[in-house]
Amino acid sequence: MNSLQLYNTLTRTKAIFEPLNPPFVGMYLCGPTVYGYAHLGHARPAISFDVLFRYLKHQGYQVRYVRNITDVGHLADEVNDRGEDKLIRQAKLEQLEPMEVAQRFTDAYHIDMDALEVLRPSIEPRATGHIPEQIRLIQEILANGFAYEAHGSVYFNVRKYNESYPYGTLSGRKIEDLMEGYRTLEGQDEKQSPLDFALWKKATPEHLMQWDSPWGRGYPGWHIECTAMSTRYLGTTFDIHCGGLDLMFPHHEAEIAQANAAFHPCEGTHRNEARTWLHCNLITINGQKMGKSLNNFITLQQLFTGNHPALERAYAPMVVRFFILQSHYRSTLDFSNDALTAAGKAYRKLSDLLYSLQQLVLYANDVEDDGNPVWEIPRNLEKNCLDSINDDLNTAKVIAHLFGVSTWFNTLKQDVKLLQSLPGQVLKKMVNVYETWFQEILGLQLIEPPSKEILAGVMELVISFRQQAKLAKDYASADKIREELQLLNITLKDSREGTYWSYEPKQE
RNA sequence: GGUGACAUGGCCGAGAGGCUAGGCACGGGUCUGCAACACCCUUUACGGGGGUUCGAAUCCCUCUGUCACCUCCA
Structure with missing residues (x-):
């Protein structure tokens, strides 16, 4: 496989990735809502798409990677809780400014992501820093007739939109099916249809975070920020949009609708905001989704320190990264102490292997390619790794290939005569290939030197x-x-x- | 109820019509003062039942089970 193929949720097929404007690539990942510490679930998209970011750069693309910080909380519980903002709720609990809460957990997120060797994105925009962009976007959607105002709030008109564009193409939903699910719900008087979602919400005086808008004081809806920030920095149609599977509906569906309604109102063909949509699967614990609402999550800090009743021991950040990369991003991945421990041992093995390679290469002779068939080993490794990553980012297979040379090398290490008979440049090539894949692309680092x-x-x-x-x-x-x-x-x-x-x- | 996934050896997990994925664990051995590492050997799986095919874990049908989304969630 010579070129990168990605599984596009929109088409449900793998397709060769071709950027809109090579050598530039724009990619967007829905980042965290900063009202709590990051948990294992947050690590999955961050790491999976970090590998994509690293690989695209390795391939020579100039990537603009945008990963937002959501610091206007989404509504905590619309039906039961008078629409209280998550961040505000947390702020009240702790007697802090909402921005203090956001700052604290943004900092914590960075610390965790740095530990996991997740590269910082090119741009990390904050929702509160893009209120004017969000307001302008809402105005566009209103002007194009796909939204309506009601008592100081603005709602997206899904039925109207669905007359021009198919709503639900990303998640494979039909409007009629959705309506069935909503029949039991009541309230929501301002909305013309339960399918509609808020673009702008009127704020009550107690609401801590609010801004002026053409519709009075209020705050942005739950999906508009990502459309505003992604299109602001990547253009109205861009290359890759990624996120967790649980964001597919309604969040990403809403993003697509908003982008089409605002930027391509008359075209009839929808642009879908991004050409390729990638979704990583969920991390489960005892077969169940790990999530804040289920209260069965393990924070990354707990994982790193072992300070959680479900943990038998602490797991180093690189072990967590390795654990995640050992499965395919679109498969569910079940957490268990045994699985983490196994991942830790496997990671150590590869790390030791690279370390010995690096040591040994210092003593390698200068013999160049001499037709020795041993040259096939690093060449095949490189080719196999490339084939695997090109096949929809199959990091599990890349890791298997890295293990593939371990026996050869460990045997070699113990056989001085064989080692001396080897053209030294083979070892250099080997180190080069190994460093490229293990460190540069998978982002795994060597086990730390003594502290x-x-x-x-x-x-x-x-x-x-x-x-x-x-x-x-x-x-x-x-x-x-x-x-x-x-x-x-x-x-x-x-x-x-x-x-x-x-x-x-x-x-x- | 609607929609979409998934079921692989003791465990975790790739694969997707014929060719040993890989890792971890277990057992036996080599090496070693002991241990660790490493190496060699052993263990050969695809939920049940039908079908298509020369050949199916892989395609089709069906049953069973698990999960996710439909409400904030990575």
Whole structure:
């Protein structure tokens, strides 16, 4: 497979990816609503589409990757809760400004994503920073006749829209089917139809976040922000829109409707906002979706620290990343301690493999391609990885290919003669291919070198061995330890209370 | 009720008409002062029942089970 194929939710088929304006690629991912800490579920789209971002860049595209921050909360519970905003609810609970809540969880999100080696997007727009854009978009939709105003709120007219464009193409829904589901609901007096959704909501005086608009003071609806921000930075039709499966309906469906109604009102053919729509599946826990509303989620911080009753131990961020990449993004992925532990061991194996390769290549000879069939190994690895990622981002298969060379290499490592007989450039090629796929594209990093805590533990151990030598009157060994450490700029200081150590780099 | 998925060996998970995916775990062995690592061997699966085919885990029908969406959710 020579070129990237992606499964487009719109067409339900895989198709070769062709950018609208090569070498430029625009991609958008619906980012987090920042009213709580990110959980394992948030990691999935961030990581899956991070790999896409990395791969597109690797292929030489100039990618503008927009991932928004939703800091005007969506409505918490429209029917029962008088439409209280999630962020506002959280702010009231904690006696904070809504923006304080948003800031705190945005920062936390960044910390978690950085730990997972998720690259920062090209643009990370905030919904509250794009209120004028959202208002303008609503005005367009109103002017084109696809929305109506009611008591200071504005609603999208789904039935009207459906006369010009098929509504529900992304999620495979028909308006009649949807109506059946709504029959039981009541209230919603302002809406002409229960299918309609708010573009702008009138704010009550107590509402903490509100803005002036042509329709009075209020706040934007639940779907308009993404249409406003994606089209602002990527154009009215762009390449790739991604998100979690649970956003497909109604969020993405609404986005498409809004974009068509605002930008392509007379065309009859709908542009769908983005040409390719990608959806990653959900992470389940005991076969059930992990979600805030179900209250069965595990935050990333809990995962990293092991501080959760469902966790048998802590899992490093790279283990979490590896765990997610070991399945295909469109499959459900079931969380369990066993699965995470297995992923951790597998990740360590690959990490060790790359580390040894990097060490060994330092001693490689300069023999170039000499027709030795061993050259096929790195070449095949590269080709296989490429074929797999091109097949709708099959990272699971890429990982399998990386494992494919482990036996060959580990055997080689233990056989000096065989190693010396090898053209050295093969190893260099191997390192190059491995680094490209493991680090650059999958975004997996090597297991971290020893930290400060480890050094402290090791020093304690060394000092205790020296103490034993002194007690045994083996002063030669004791002095040797002190002298050798001094060569590493570590000074041992004996005192009545015990031995201390300090590190002082020598001034050259 | 409507819509859409999915069921793969002890576990996790790719694959999608013929060719061992892979990882983890288990058992046996080599190496090793012990351990770890590594290597070798072993274990061969596609929910049930029909059908299409020379051949099906892969296509079709059917049954069973699980899940998701239809309301905020990554």
